[in-house]
Amino acid sequence: MQNWPSQIGYFMLNLTIVGLYGMLLSGIVARTLAKVQGRIGIPLYQPFLDLAKNLGKRTAVSHGVMFYLGPVFRLAGGIGTLAFVPVLYGSEIFGNFSMAGDLLLAMYFMFFGQLGMALGAGESGHPFSAIGIARGLGQMTAYEVPFALAIIAIVVQYDTLSITEIVAAQQGGIGNWTVFTNPLAVIAAMIAFLGMTAYPPFDVVMAPNEIPIGPPTEYHSSYLAMMTMNQAVFAGAKLILFMALFFGGATNLVELVIKTWAIYMVAVVVGAAFPRFRVDQSIRFFLRYPTLIGIAAIAYTQAVLLP
Amino acid sequence: MNTVEEILDFAIDREQQAADFYSNLAERVSSAWMKDMLLGFSKEEMRHKGKLKSVKLGDKLLNADQHVQDLKIADYTVDVEPAEDISLQDALIVAMKREKAAYRLYSDMAANIDDPELKSLFLGLAQEEAKHKLYFEVQYDEQIMRDN
Amino acid sequence: MFEPNPPIDLSSGKYLKLWQGPQHPGITGNMSLELITRGDEVVDCKTHVGYLHRGFEKLMERRTFIQNFPVVCRIAVPEPTFNEYLYAAVVEELTGIESPPRAEWIRTLNLELMRLASYLMWLGGIGAAFGQSTVYQWTVTHRDYILDLFEEMTGARIYHMYIVPGGVRGRLPEGFEDRCRDVLNRVEKLLHDVEKVLFNNVVFKTRTKGLGHIPKEMVDPYGITGPNQRAAGFSRDLRKDAPYLVYDQLEFDLITATESDTYARSWVRYLEMHEGIRMLRQCLDRMPQDGPFQAKMPNVLHWEVPAGETYIKAECTRGEYGYYMVTDGSEYLRRVHVRGPSYTHAIALMEKLAVGTNIADIAGLMVSLHTYPPEIER
């Protein structure tokens, strides 16, 4: 925090790059899913066109202040998450506001966006939004459990709350990556990751069939665009966080792209194969095997790794 | 008749005679519609005369090479006297036969002459008459022999 | 099971009223469900139709017998052929016209192709309703291959207007049999893939097993027919019980199940698709290659059908489909009534089955009954 004006400048750069990458990634994923489904799919730049279109639209409805703030909170959550996650290990430019307890902040911001969204969407008064929020918060709470357990496991393992230090600890060879040193924690976290990315089988929150759209039902025009931007930033930030915590982080952009893409593909590979769980089923699911694995991971860390 | 001019004058004169023939006949006939028709024939001959006049003035040329269809109806019909109670059928026969005779006359003249220019002129006149004959033959075919 | 659902005090604040539809991706067509929920649980369901009412039965009273022939296919959009066949059949019955054997084979081929196409769309629908949209894309594509066949056979993809009273409208195109066999092979291969992906799928099983159970004793009082009935253990099929066209000459098995839940209904339909492919191959192999395909017809412009009444039924993909027609000897029919299975399945039955399920299950439940709202509102 010595040179905060340039820090902020670097962060803006990071935000832009991650945002663009997130958008591109959604295009890539769309094409990948299209391939499975036997289609050619959209052009890669389609998400950008959609964003531009939504930004260019006006609104004519009013649902109250919280409704407007919803997407802002959501975007703030995304940007906040990214702000405390070092994009590239050992890079000043791509280091962001990394500090001693940044892992906690990142986790906080991940939660914060959802809550803000919930408040805003709830304000719209649409029953689909309300049902979607109930499902979304329920499911989030459920997948946070294994995720938190996994984080606890690695915090215990590396004895730090700083992401940069966790990444540092994994340097020096593939064998040092958390995924190999503490596989149980990573499995629990990756299952939670499936819940976070909202691909099947955990996409009931915004399921098009089981209630159309869910929380964002009433959102349109630039609100929708803001949420799309958040999705891109948030997805990028989340992927970078997972990469940093479990897959040894990245020291250059190429490595970053490859690793984050691979992590994302886990969700896509699973998503294409499965239908979706009902929300009660997914809660039950998260609180069963992944939670047990998470607990086992902590036990394993305590019992095997630390001594 | 040794010059083009003389020949044309001769032909023009013949057309005039024909026109007179029909108009005279028209004066005499009693049949209701024959008068109209014969006057029509007469007008037709005057039209031919007009055409020859313009040939004489050099406005038009006669084509000696054209082929005019011969239905040969005139050849096998009996000769008819142009009488007061002449019928449409007979009037047409008279007309056909007159044109046929004119055609023969010019054809014969063409055969007996050596001067190529005059020969071609006679042939052209013959073809003109053949055309007139065809007109009457077609009318005979249409009006009289409807069912044949 | 015949009692009305207990009354609910909405003002108590414990309940949320939720409208699903009339435009809803979980419903194939336009109808709406008025759901009363407590949390995620549906405690009451009322079905509402009328969003798609085009008054076909009335329209048909104002059209001559040949003019009705392009109308009827629109009664059930995804399955026009059954309407075409049944309309042709009632008119033929009332006039005493008999369609020639070749036409009967072509009609059977047509109906079974239609059944396969309809099932493919349904298979995608059940996948999509539970979130498996990959299967949806596959099956809809393969349905399109069948529509390609329809296009070359009939001249149109959806509203074929091919089975005309008296026969069919044209012979099969050159080389059609080979292309049809090719499509059948592809569909068969796809079905095996779908079995692996959808039916052997832990999430799908979790979602569908036990969902929407129809008790055996409910089947007859509620007029449940077709695969829904067979999934409840009844071995009934009009193609076997009252054979029409050339079904008595075809070999096929009746598929039944006992669980009578969404999974069982899906599985019955899945196996019926295999039976359909089997029948189609028999049709292709044994169909007469020449002979007339249309009976001798009167001048259709002022076709008078003798006074009479008749009811003719056929097994469509969803159950018993029937046409009841009354004629009075004029150029117009007096009354026509179309009996579509969706009417019984989507209205009364749905109101019962929905109670006690989760909101998220409503779409899947609805699809599992395989209903087409257009045919509810004739």
Add this chain to the structure above:
Amino acid sequence: MSLKDLISPFYVWQRAFEKPYTQKRPIEDRPGAPRYRGFHMNSEECIGCGTCESICQNHAIDMVPVEGLEQRAGDSGLRPRFDYGRCCWCALCVDICTTRSLHLSNHYAWVTEDPDAFHFTAGTDAMPWNQNSLGYRRDDDYHLLVHDRVEMQALSAEESVAGFDEVMRGYTEEEAVLEADRCVECGICVATCPAHMAIPDYIRTVRKGDYEAGLRLLYETNPFSSTCGRICTHRCETVCVMGYQGDPIAIRWLKRAIVDRVPQEKYREILGDEVEENGKTVGVIGAGPGGMSAAYYLRRQGYAVTVYEAQARAGGMLRYGVPSYRLPDNQLDKDLEYIRSLGVEMRFNTQVGRDIPFTQLLDEHDALFLAVGLNQPSALRIAGEEHPRVLSGLRVLDDVASGKDPGVGKRVAVIGGGNVAMDAARVSRRLGAEVDVLYRRRIEDMPADPEEIRESQAEGCTLVPQAIPVEIRNASDSNQVTIVWGEAEMVADDKGGRPRPVLQEDRMHEETYDCIIAAIGQGGQIDFIPAEFRDRIEFKWNKFVPGDYQQTGLEKLFVGGDIANSRADAISAIEDGHHAARGIHRFLSGALDG
């Protein structure tokens, strides 16, 4: 939860490595199937019958006039206009199209900003798919119409040639209904029928079995229905749209089916013809179809009508020119008797000009209708014609009709190809002769009805086409006659007329017969009109040229029938009479002052 159920779904990814199902640009790259029901095309064969319009259940088709397209016989001049806001592409219009001019192309994508463009006339408006060769066409073996005519019971050739019994036996009620059912009610025939009879309407009454309504429709335009139901030249049938792909509707026989089922005694009651005298008189010269038709319609208007007829009986050419195996006397009488029963005064054996002067008629009557017909047979005008064994066709028919023996002998040559020639030939067959028919043109050029040609051949007449008689000679036997004829070649007429025969003088034939019947055509005779009136009347060749409503320059004189039209058939004469009756009524009631 089995492990298999967890692993098996990942099988989806196998399909990711296959070729995608979708295409990048589907519309350009994917034409419709060869049988696709796309946009409408209409070829030049269209005659605007409007059957497509009647079958269209959406009312998407309107028949509209097209610029540059004239209404003519057999073509309404209208073309189908399609409203693509209504069309459902069922293609029933294609199935029903009587000329098979209407098709659907396999073109199915059409984008334009102009909403009116979706309302277009197929075939005449320039559309991008007009050149498409693919698309829906009706299968040859698929019909929505009945193309085969219900054949009428008829005497076999052996039976018919044995006597003068009517050959065609008429339809039974069932047959009539079946035949009437084939009609598409396009009305193309109405425009072509010289009398503009309400053909589709009376055919419908046959279908419904309502013969009384049918009779009322017939008498609106034609008081010779029994006659026309038998011997009409039926121009209607030649343009009948059903004729494009099958047999035209037997319109003539259906007309007969109506009249045959209504007894003459009931005519008055059914037709409700009440005569209210209006005090004016009209004279009609000639009791043929034209004259009697005029008499009927004039009488209905209340005119006192007097018909002057040179012969002893009414009917004109229908009685003396048409043999009874085609038109039995009692059927002609049925029509004539009904007209007379309205109070028409008949003066038989009264030839105008001989028995009564034309001027007297002109003075006595408020108006005159003249329909004397063509009763002068054209002479052959070839050498030897005056031979006693050369007879005229009309004379032969006249003799037979009056019960005299024309004495044709055992071997007869008939010269001509019209109905009179055919009748003369068939009458000679009935009198026991071998008949050769010499005709200058080809059989397809014959002006006689196709039925007559067919039947005469069936009855054993030999048709010798392209035979031009050139000379008649005495035969060795004085009761015989020899004809010399030459073969003809047909040459096209460059002025658009019918092909003309040209004699081939190197191919001559000679044949001896018991008699030669000349039936090459007829002319008229109107010398009874005094010369002072003639200047006011317009003629062309040997015919009257009437003005509006058949009126001539001599205001009181109306003309009609064969002597005033070029069609020379009964139905045209009937229409002339009807038309003149209307004209006379207008003239006498002051609406038309000349």
